[in-house]
Amino acid sequence: MPDLPNTPDPERDEDHHLRIRRKAGGFMGRLRGALSGTGRALGHLPGMGGLRSAWGRSRLVRLGGYGLGVLVLLYALVWVTVIRNLPSADSLLTYQPPLPTMVRGADGGIIYSYARERRVQLRFVDFPKPMINAFLSAEDKNFFSHGGVDFIGLGQAVVDYASKFGSGERARGGSTITQQVAKNILIGNEYSVSRKLKEMLLARRIESVLSKEQILELYLNEIPLGRQAFGVQAASRAYFGKDVGDLQLHEAAFLAILPKAPETYGRAKFADKAIARRNWVLDQMVKNGFVPAAEAEAAKAQPLGIIAQPKRDTYDPSVGYFVEEVRRRLMDQYGESAEDSPNSVYAGGLWVRTSLDSELQKSAQDALRGGLLRYWSGKGWHGPIAHIEIDPEHWQGQLIGLNKSIAYQDWRVGLVLKRGGGNGQIGFTDGSTAALIGELSQVHVGDVVASAPSGNGTYALRIIPGVSGGMMVEQPGTGRVMAIAGGFDFGLDSFNRATQAERQVGSTIKPFVYAAALDNGMTPATMVPDQSFCVDQGAGLGTKCFKNFGNEGGGGIHTMRWGLEQSRNLMTVHIANDTGMSKVVSTIKRVGIGNYQPYLSFSLGAGETTVAQMVNAYSALADNGLQHDQSLIDFIQDRNGKVIWRADERACNGCSMAEWDGKPMPRLSQRGRQVLDARTAYQVVHMLEGVITRGTGVALRDLGLPLFGKTGTTSGPTNVWFMGGSPSIVGGVYLGYDQPKSLGGYAQGGTFAAPIFRQFVMATRDRWDHTPFLMPPGVRMVKIDRVSGQRVFGGDPSDEAKAATIWEAFKPETEPTRVTRQEQIAAKRAELLDAIRRGFNANAGKKDDDSSGNFAGEQGGVY
Secondary structure (H helix, E strand, C coil), rough: CCCCCCCCCCHHHHHHHHHHHHHCCCCEEEEEEEEHHHHHHCCCCCCCCCCCCCHCCCCHHHHHHHHHHHHHHHHHHHHHCCCCCCCCHHHEEEEECCECCCEEEECCCCCEECCCEECCCCCCHCCCCCCHHHHHHHHCCCCCCCCCCHHHHHHHHHHHHHHHCCCCCCCCCCCHHHHHHHHHHCCCCCHHHHHHHHHHHHHHHHHCCCHHHHHHHHHHCCCCCCCECCCCCHHHHHHHHCCCCHHCCHHHHHHHCCCCCHHHHHHHHHHHHCCCCCCCCHHHHHHCCCCCCCHHHHCCCCCCCCCCCCCCCCCHEEEEEEHHHHHHHHHHHHHCCCCCCCEEEEEEEEEEEEEECCCHHHHHHHHHHHHHHHHHHHCCCCCCEEECCCCCCCCHHHHHHHHHCCCCCCEEEEEEEECCCCEEEEEECCCCCCECCCCCCCCCCCCEEEEEEEEEEEEEEECCCCCEEEEEECCCCCCEEEEEECCCCCCCCCCCCCCCCCCCCCHHHHHHHHHHHHHCCCCHHHHEEECCCCEEECCCCCCCEEEEECCCCCEEEEEHHHHCCCCCHHHHHHCCCCCCCHHHHHHHHHCCCCCCCCCHHHHHHCCEHHHHHHHHHHHHHCCCCCCCECCEEEECCCCCCCEEEECCCCCCCCCCCCCCCCCCCCCCCCCCCCCCCHHHHHHHHHHHHHHHHCCCCCCHHHHHHCCEEEEEEECCCCCCEEECCCCEEEEEEECCCCCCCCCCCCCCCHHCCCCHHHHHHHHHHHHCCCCCCCCCCCCCEEECCCCCCCCCCCCCCCCCCCCCEEEEEEECCCCCCCCHHHHHHHHHHHHHHHHHHHHHHHHHHCCCCCCCCHHHCCCCCCC
16 A cells, blocks of 8 residues: 555654754754753653653654753853852841941030941931932832833833944943842942843842832932932932932932933033933923922923032031041051941941040140241241142142141132242132232242132232141040140141150159159158269260259259259259169159150150150049040940940949849949059149149149149250149140251240140130149148248248248158258258359359260250
8 A cells, every 4th residue: 555645654754853863063953962862861761751752753842842951051051140149139138338437526416427428328218209209200110010120111221232232332221220229239330231130130039028118218328329429318418418308399300310320410511411301300200190290390490409519517627636546546446448347437337436525626726726826926938738730721630639728717728820020829629719919939839838818809828837736635534535636737737746746755754753753752842952963974985964954053952842843854863863763764654654764864854755645644643643544435336326345344233223222322443553652643743733833834823723734845945845734634735846856945845835735724714623633541731841841830831822831742751850940040041042142143144064065965865
């Protein structure tokens, strides 16, 4: 029977299929072969024979198998290139955006922030409805209805991408708000198809993890909108100088156009483009039913209204040195960025409570600046702030790049653009220029100088002192630093001379020499020779001798008190030598001033230290020898308000009881270290009160406060100092050149440094009370003759500066014995004869001629 043409022959068909398959080449051929082999292999499995038969007979089955294989391979490819390394959408539940660190003063007010980006986090309920609707209309009108991907918008984006492929122009559109959240927070802004696929996959996952409101909150807080602003609240302040709740409709619509091109729409020269795009958003809001047409038309008639310069948070410029020192310490502890620590300075969102007292800080900065100006008065021009080679087309950017400013009166930092004759032209960071007048003979084009308005649109040259200095104020009972002034102006120079500059301290070291002596048997009434003291330096080196201030040789024997009040070098050297320099430097080291060798020159202040260390040491004197670690930060909270560090870690057990248990009130344990005998510290402070009353610190006497203090002047003189204060406030200040050189023979601690401290006290007079220094147990107050140091039993001490009889502080069993009338007369006679002799020598122009030289001066010593 002949074969019918329409009758299938399985063997023939299979043979034909195999021959075609064998001849097929390339990847698809091998793919089909592999799938066919898989099908036949499956056919040998129990119950799979039918599948094998169907594979051989049916083309649809085979095509379906090929398609399934291709899908598997595509999925594997997508998994390897896209899905495998996708971040978890669950991480958004605990996402912590980078936030600035906020710094508060002692009163809780915000004094500064450490930020590189403008960020302000708001909750969803804090965003005004018009703002939300504007962004939905501009970016994703179907946000509340899609599942993370808008396929219609995606199709339009694909068409746009295809039309721009190879042109170098970036395609737009296609990303929903959810996709933008994925891009901004999780995967970055790489321009590629794989990034778009990641966006889509993550968007689906995000929609399953977060609510629509949570997604929108993340978006509105994180979207970059130009001017270093991230989020709508930061952008609202940057472009309009107001909060989002105060924005008008046209302003909200403007912010909604920024995600597309913030660097274009945010610039004044592209205002026409921005207005056109803003008006389109307003039309979309009408189309979507978010605003009435009339309201939108009224908004479209408004100008953009963006401010030329972003409104920056304004802080008191006097806090510059203080907050910079806080920043350094935070950086050491927590690092700079999120990669260093979750509590980093520029991303951790810390809240830092400091010990800064705003009133004391401003007064300290003003007092130091005033002292520097007084010293420099009449000294003239000493050079510019900086000098640059001017690019005529870009001078404004050059000036801005220097980052120099000044916050004193109405002074401004500017760049000298022209010089001719007696006049010039100055330019400022805002691009404005003005005529510059004044003594310009030494000023050159390219100099960065200070100037101030002088009328008629001109500016007059101002001279910034060439000398500098540092000042610090501390609370002695806690070690909390309340104010730091590190130079003339932080905007000109961030080097902190209160904490970073090591200088010779001069006679401000002497109280600690005397403290060592008091600990080793001497008393304030001990008689000490004010006479020449020479040291044999060994073979071939000769003998060197110490001198008093002004190269005086001294004379007579006086009480230790008188020697400290008058800052007598020779008496101090005698005291240090009799006590033993090893004991003296041990005392100096114990109070934290420095670790010095046991050389006599260190008893006069030849060693170097900082204002901060000296203030902390004097605070120990004021607190009866109890010294606290110096601190600028009280406590630190993380972004959630949890305290993660505090300066005072003492536990107060029972302080938070719901009800009183009838037991004694809980008491905190004592802080600090006892670095000096309490009685010794009080004796020194009592003598230092005499420095203010009748000694080298009399510039403060008329303040009428219980103050103690000590002046200091180093050889040259290169530095002048004052240290002192009250039981509750202790401060210190020095003045000198950054590269040490002579200040002039007339410069002394009492004439330049003490007046700076006086100005500070007067400016904060309401903070200083009449509470006397607390006398510790074991101190006996005894009436003595001020000159002879002998005990007096009759009469009462008076308040006069040079009263014959005074109260003196003694440790038990060290007070002097009773003095006879004959001894008093003899002491008065000796005092009178000594005064006559010194007066005769002064009138005769005689000086103590010591050919052996000045040991203190040659050894870097001080007076």
